[in-house]
Amino acid sequence: MPEFFEKDFILINLAILQRLHGPIPFDIFIERAPSAYTKIFKKTFYVDFDRIKKYTEEKKVHNFFVERKDYDDYLKLVASTSHDFFTKAEGKSVDEIVSVIKDVADLSLLELMQKNAVNPESITYATNAIKGCITTLSKDRTSLVRLLKLISGHPYSFRHSITTAVFSLLLAKAAKIEGQRNLEILGLGALLHDIGMSMISMQIEDRKDLSPEEWKEIKSHPEVGKRILEDIKNVPTEAKLIVLQHHEQPNGNGYPNNLYSRDIFFLAKIVGIADTFCALILPRPYRDRVYTVYEAIDVMVYDRGKFDQKLVDLFATLFVKAKELSEKKKVS
Ligand SMILES: [Fe+2]
Ligand SMILES: [Fe+2]
Structure with a gap:
């Protein structure tokens, strides 16, 4: 195909x-x-x-x-259009807000399905979980609107946030992480993981030839993100930890704190994997090409020290299953 x-x-x-x-x-x-x-x-x-x-x-x-x-x-x-909507969202109902998120989620999932990456049942599972997260946030509407405005401010970030949340939830399901609270922490952490990027100039974000100072600015986004979320009560502390740790690597080469595996929050490891995968398969202006789903998995499986080995192997099995399923459908 x-x-x-x-x-x-x-x-x-x-x-x-x-x-x-x-x-x-x-x-x-x-x-x-x-x-x-x-x-x-x-x-x-x-x-x-x-x-x-x-x-x-x-x-x-x-x-x-x-x-x-x-x-x-x-x-x-x-x-x-999404950003405009959230900018003027003060008078809008939570249902309207959720429907805009659903449109963008549908778009992202449409891409993933065309890429043959996930099966429809998994998508329904993930979108329902994301809706649950938004409903939790919507208890404080001002914060919800403010956060959505921030994550939708860049042409790529909103979609990236949603797809990262989808794959984080699917990996968590495969890892048998259950319980409403865990899924809520994970979904919110994934949706908001790059919120700190909203403070970084777009000219920097969209280029690949960055100076050391510009790199330093980019690398500040997990801490900036944590600071943005600091006083938002509906975002659980553990979700804020995901935001802070999503670029840490088990081999100690990650940022901002060069943590080793045992000190990285398990759910942050999950989001880190989903995040890298989504960055590889969806187009970004600074990259010459996008990876196919299987190329992206290969890159990640061979980049061992960067990710939790067991989790990456488990992540790879999600796509083997989706591939088998679509081939079965083609034959029947
Ligand atoms: Fe990030
Ligand atoms: Fe990201």
């Missing part, structure tokens, strides 16, 4: 366009026949939702695509 990013047309999440208050910055297509795409909306025009309704209800067309060359613009649009 060809990998997702090798395709010329990429599936998009239409729900997100409903929050767009201007012309679309890319063409939108439907697939008339296998691999035959037709343009239905032209760039710079407004989305005509009546026409979309006709496609979905009368013609039973549910998949809409953008060209690969426009995918980056699509992601930027997703990020900016």
